[in-house]
Amino acid sequence: MQYNFNEIEAKWQKYWAENQTFKAENDSDKEKFYVLDMFPYPSGAGLHVGHPLGYIASDIYARYKRHKGFNVLHPQGYDSFGLPAEQYAIQTGQHPAVTTAANIKTYRRQLDQLGFSFDWSREVRTSSPDYYKWTQWIFIQIFNSWYNKETDKAEDIETLISKFSSDGNANVNAVCDDDIVSFSADEWNSFSDVKKQEILLQYRLTYLADTEVNWCPALGTVLANDEIVNGVSERGGHPVVRKKMTQWSMRISAYAQRLLDGLDKIDWPQPLKDSQTNWIGRSQGASVTFPILTFPKGEGTAPGYMTGGNNSHLLLDRAKEMRANPTAAESVLWESIKSKKLDYKFRQQHLIDDFIVDFVCLSKKLVIEVDGEIHETQKEADLKRTKVLNGLGYKVVRFKNEKVIGNIDGVLEEIKAHLEQQNIPPSGARGIEVFTTRPDTIFGVSFMTLAPEHELVSKITTAEQKAEVEAYIEATAKRSERDRMADVKTISGAFTGAYAEHPFTKEPIPIWIGDYVLAGYGTGAVMSVPCGDQRDYDFAKHFNIDIPNIFEGVDISEEAFADKDKTVIANSDFLNGLPYKKAMKLAIYELEKIGHGEGKINYRLRDAVFSRQRYWGEPFPVYYVDGMPQMISPEHLPIELPEVEKYLPTETGEPPLGNAEVWAWDTVANKVVDNNEINNATVWPLELNTMPGWAGSSQYFNRYMDPHNSEEIFSQKAINYWQDVDLYIGGSEHATGHLLYSRFWQKFMFDKGLVPKDEFAKKLINQGMITGTSAFVYRWNQNYIKKPIFISQDIIQKAINEKGFLDDYSKNLKQLIESLSSKPGGRNIVEASWKNFSPLHADVSLINASDELDIEGFKKWRDEFSDAEFITEEDGSFKVGREVEKMSKSKYNVVNPDAICEEYGADSLRLYEMFLGPLEQSKPWNTAGITGTHSFLKKLWRQFHTGENVSFLVTEDEPSKDSWKTLHKTIKKVEEDIENFSFNTSVSTFMICINELSSQKCVSRQVLEPLAILVSPYAPHIAEELWSKLGHAESIATATFPKFEEKYLVESSKEYPISFNGKMKFTLELSLDLSKDEIEAAVMANEKTQQQLAGRTPKKVIVVPGKIVNIVG
């Protein structure tokens, strides 16, 4: 009987599907094991041989675990929202759902044909409403949560609201926005509903914020950094501008430390952990405030007391006028405040931003307004004004004229109370806040550098420096991030003309701007210590800024000194003589004492923008009432993606959902209704953005546990049984995207008590990439024969190697050239050099295992070469050149698994993909090698078919000692290999095993039956077929994995390698019972030893029993 793989594979794939062989039960006494693949995006191109690599590995592991008696969960699904489908929809008008469904069909067929043991009954698709219902649900949970630093976890927003209404926000320790204004319980309770919502949004774990995006007006869309080349869009080359946009953000920064800590308890590849660690970017240091000494416009040089906005010069005269003509009430209050009854300095009719406030205590950021009769119109203006002032960090208190005049003492008492409540660092006035990891070098600061985009720049720049600074800002804005990154050597910057004050020495420090400081990191400003930081050093050298040396015994005339370990501080007042760590601690202590700074841990990790201006993504369950976002109640989910005419942004620049006509929320009927019904009373507009690609993939692994549950995202019973993923396999390109966001969501779910584990995957493996082996044919660059000439690569190579002439290496070519009447260029033209050839990609399907081209096939494939001349080798073959490149359509090196399954079968392909090399490494694909694993399977088949006319034959005879040994050696190795994910070596082991069994002519059931189980995870179809031929009615899937027994491997003797000075010369078989001395004696007595020694006496003989003998001397 022949090994008819096509028939066998189809038969068992059908059997598995019909019998639901791999369906996992949520109810089982067996121990659970969860093996997961990163689910694919179903692209239109289908699978190529690189895609299934990880799936094959995980499938082997899943099948192995079933043999080991585990209840295995091994699901698969589709990450089916995404850009390619949307772009295709824009081009063709086809609904993304339609093309996605078609692509999924292809994927499913291709996956099925590879014989994976997926439990398809649990399939999920992120674009299906049944699924994204729960993505929307999680979003609502996140919205309704805040991060309490006290308990170090996410809590329901209700607990925050109750804190606010009982104590205000002064004692709330939360992860929140930077510009929080403090309020009391009373104030909270008196706030309007909108105001409350506004404040809560500053605390929620997902919130609306204005985020800068790369906006391309021509395309009407937001672009990712890598879609921009040289400041214009990659597609079409349109200009791109930075634009603020209101978008949803996820407060992942709240979890920065826990995401970092969690890495210690998961078994993930170190490089992946490293990149997450770098991404989170924790650095420990101090935040330091440098007061600004001088402002360009204003009253003299009072340090930092000028709080006016950019229109100050216009308003100052008005302020002076008002000061000169106070109202009666203002007069009374001013006299009392001036007489210092309050211990705090107040200013009168003072400029803050573009407002003139009646009184202000700058150090406490308290504004006091004295009002007369208030008109309604004034009320609204005042509200606005208060909002702006609050935004700047001021608290505004209002008193009526009558009250001030009638009860000045009461008013003063109230003001006093407010002053005490205000918790502002004493420096109060504006300063530049910097973050530094080297507070120990604070006495080495000789200038400060702000990012050109820093908001203070326009405010502090002096008139003289204005032109220069503006020119510099404009120049840097033009440079793309890539330009700035690539060009590290050019040092540029500009002096603002302003000075800051050193917190300890009180010396003035010049403030510069420079593009080596990034607006997005830390505070966008640095204290520059040129002696200790190379970039600061280079900057200082370039602009001739002082470089004070604050290190003991270090020469800084050539470069900065950044070695923390060898640091001893000098010229630094109280830090003198201290090493780095001690100086750092003391510096922070002193800074805190004078209120100029504090120890701080800074993270690079930014909150994640969660809005996309796209169509093909999850809609938000959000509508807007008076501009404030409202969640739709979970029982009305899912909010399904609406139909649109076009998938492009609207003419007004709104996201594609702006084209939807039925996209409003009716709060009475609780359904999506026509936009015409919007009445801003019961029907409101819905959110137009959709969620990003990572939304659907951040919890899918948990949904697989209970995928059809329509009541809950998953039942507690299911999650408590499956717990977490035991083995997760996928590409390393997801290191900082999917894998970081998923961990964040999992920790959130953990905080909410929804999942039992705060890390979702115990072990993770990155499979390597499979690269393509491109094939090249070489066209001869000549123009005196009127048709293209291709020359076999071996001829060219040989001629070049021997520095000869081409026609000497091919009779055909010689004839061809001689047939020409004239030979312009003479002999030169046939001189061999690669320069004379153009390599052209040939489709790899036209190449055989010996790198020979199917010439006729090539002519058919490339019409324009149908009359081309092919100069072949003597034997008529035409050799191509080969090179490893990325697998890509344009390089014609993509290999489709369909054709391979057809020709060699899925089992051969599975084995071959594993055989290529270690799972984690990237490796080139070369179809030629598959004949190796294919002929192994044929040999395996033959081992079971040694009867008459190659019929099935297995006997009940006792196997030979050698066969037992072969079997158990294989069991041991295969088991170890699978546990270590070293699948390539176990394929070799199978080959060795079958080579041995065939020479032993072993046909014994006691050996062949366990062998079938061993092979089954790798080549499941052939294993099932052999298993059934062995007489089993049940699938092999859950057959018990054979048990390794040491006794079959016990040896009595060993072939010792005998080395002389470490070099092996010959081997000698000796009994393993011999002692060290006996071995030495036996070796020394051997004639070959004496021959090697040639009379010399060895200095030393090393004997390692069971291993080696080494003779020295």
Added chain:
RNA sequence: GCCGAAGUGGUGGAAUUGGUAGACACGAUGGAUUCAAAAUCCAUUGCUCACAAGGCGUGCGGGUUCGAUUCCCGCCUUCGGUACCA
């Protein structure tokens, strides 16, 4: 620049704790079988040398060791990631 991974025959790769370098497979060469081809089987196959003996060999240069692909120091190359990160 920094971080990470990797350099072994013509090719993919093996060598699990420092102990016989090149398992297994592809390719190549020669042979058997066949009318022929496919398929299958056998032999050879790191380099060097006419053969043998020998010598050289795991990116390069050192070191530790009886013994190094494996450990240490210094470099080079390729690939992947990235952030001028204060």
